[in-house]
Amino acid sequence: MSAEYATFGLAPAMRAGGVLADGARQAHRDFVDFVVDGRPLLFRLADLDAVSPLASDVPPAIFTAHVRGLLLEAEPPLRDGRHVIYGCPECESLECGAVTAVIERAGDDYVWRDFAWQTSDHADLALNGYHGMGPFRFRGGEYREQLGRLLTGDDPGAERRRALLIGARVALLARLAAALRGIGIGAEIAADAADVPAEELRTYGAVVFGRAVPERVRRGVLDAFERAGVEAAQVDGLAPIVPLLVAQTECALDRGSVRRRRLARLAVADGAAVARVTSPCRVRLTAYRVDRLRRPRVHEVLDEVLEPGEHRVPLPGGAPYVVARTSDSVLVAAAPG
Structure with missing residues (x-):
């Protein structure tokens, strides 16, 4: 095993949801990704649609269990000391397939090795191993500090995953709201923001304007967000096409680093x-x-x-x-x- 160290970090990431061309819906998932040597680990897997087990929408007890597992403070969930690194974004079933790896201690350090694609209790490294990926050796202090932040509530993946929809075409907005909710993004409809309490405005990450919304209404809504002390991404609808508007909203809610x-x-x-x-x-x-x-x-x-x-x-x-x-x-x- 190489003695060379890799850096370990965490960064907010998302699995992009949306309404696809064939009408199928793809769930939006916010999660925390692993950053190895300054680059998201998921980027080493070119054609993989997956999320880490550190997703923002899992119950707190399960989230904590995943973190403690990565810290080796709990028994590994799979045989042979293996842990799920990335899994199916639609469910938690191993049968859908998952990227797993052995996590072990080496003195004060942590080592991730023997990455594999796994669909059953046994990982076949010869057939499904990610050869050339890892092993990664992380300094114990850095590794524990990064993961420990998640246990204290400092979650880099926490975001306001709701959108306020403003427009004159109520039927279109209703279809858009249903589509957003169907992929896991909260959405509410309003004529303006005059009667929306400040504490509710603070829960929105984006405000979506229909093309027919007058400029005075837009300005009033944005002023209300400013008075509430929150910066919401502004989305100006391009056309009355629901999948296109969903994509615009998804793009606006993505607060991840452009560099990643x-x-x-x-x-x-x-x-x-x-x-x-x-x-x-x-x-x-x-x-x-x-x-x-x-x-x-x-x-x-x-x-x-x-x-x-x-x-x-x-x-x-x-x-x-x-x-x-x-x-x-x-x-x-x-x-x-």
């Missing part, structure tokens, strides 16, 4: 989407437009693993709106003008 995103940039130019990727990952590009009869049109234009760099993808029919998704982020772009 695999999908770094998205733009629409000259009838094409331009996406910049910082590490290998699966990217889905969906184009949206409204036809002459004001009906929403959806086109799935890309779904594949992209290598780092800039990628240009032609858009069908000059669609003006594009949503790009990776497992951990969502970006939305509109054509100029």
Whole structure:
């Protein structure tokens, strides 16, 4: 085993939810990711849609049990000293598959080794091991300090995962609210913020405005948030298309560091989407437009693993709106003008 040390840290992360092109819904999950040598560990797994066991929506007792397990203050949940590092974002079943590793002490240090994809009680390293990943040796003081913060309530993944919807088209807002709630984001509808108590405004991470909302109403809502002492991300709806508005809201609620995103940039130019990727990952590009009869049109234009760099993808029919998704982020772009 290499004696070289790796740094250990934690950072807020999310599994991007949304309404997909085929109508399926994907749950939004906020969690704490592991940062090894300054880079999220999940980024080493290019095509994996998963979350760490340190998710913000699990009960406190279960969250604490996971932390104590990583600190080796409790028995490992799996055979052979193995712990779940990343699991299914929709459920906690091992049958769906999980990335596991052996965690052990080496003097005062902690070592993560023998990473594998596991779907049963036994991990077959020869068949499903992540060869070349690890072992990682962490200094005990740094490791315990980082994980110990979670036990004292200092959770870097804690965020305000609610949106306030303001607009004139109540039927559209009702569909948007239902879609957001369906993927795990709280949503309420209001005409303005005049009668919303300050303590409630402090629970919202984003405010979504319909295109027909007058400027005076927008200003009044934003002033109410300012008086409440909270900064909410402002979302200006691009078009009356629910999946597009859901993606805009997801993007606004993502407070993770831009430096730690695999999908770094998205733009629409000259009838094409331009996406910049910082590490290998699966990217889905969906184009949206409204036809002459004001009906929403959806086109799935890309779904594949992209290598780092800039990628240009032609858009069908000059669609003006594009949503790009990776497992951990969502970006939305509109054509100029």
